[in-house]
Amino acid sequence: MTDGADVGTVLGKSVTILRAFRADDQTLPLAELVRRTGLHKATVHRLARDLARNRLLDRSDEGYRLSGGLFELGMRASVERSLLEIAMPFIQDLYERTHETVHLGVRDGHDIVYLAKVGGHKQTNAPSRTGGRLPLYCTAIGKALLADAAPALRRAVLSEPLTRRTPHTVVAPGMLRRQLQQISKNGCAFEYEESAIGLVCVAAPIFGSDNTPVAAISIAGPSSRFRPDAHVHAVRAAAAGISRTLTRRDVLRDGKRSP
Structure with missing residues (x-):
């Protein structure tokens, strides 16, 4: 049974059906x-x-599938939509500079949810997809978000069983804790085939006006040729640009609300 919905109500049962996909x-x-x-x-x-x-569903002779109405509702989610609108020029710029796969992700519980994935015809074979999710601890975006998250969240993630998705996944809490400390210090996170074999990645956190991480942006490529450390400056600059734009927007918005 799908978790997260109160199946004792009609709404809960409906959500359970939608989340079964x-x-x-x-x-x-x-x-x-x-x-x-x-x-x-x-x-x-x-x-x-x-x-x-x-x-919210489409019906056919074969059964049911998720409908475009869900997409429309999702695009009305104000926080994610405004973040995506602000971030998209930076995402496109990173892609034009590197011609590698660029991601934008936010945290949802102990996972990341991808708001955007931009790549060309030869984009790397990654398990990520727009609207999909992966664990925080084994992705560059996830670790970038986790490094500067509230201590209680870091403790919760490090105390739960960490699944080894590949032979390179870091599942030792002490080693992961040291990684997060270094990420917080350096302002960027790396992934070396930890979520999928053949995939390497560099990410940087995006901060809101209250200086808490609200998202992260990354560049990913195949381990055969992509060198994440060569793109640290570019991904940090993109994250900083999005952070400044978010802060400017919040200052203007709050100023308009002042009496």
């Missing part, structure tokens, strides 16, 4: 939705029809 899914048969949610077949059938009527 995984990143690689296209269309799911009704029987698979029943299996994944643990809900009664009649309940899934009724709620899936209601979700389809409200353009």
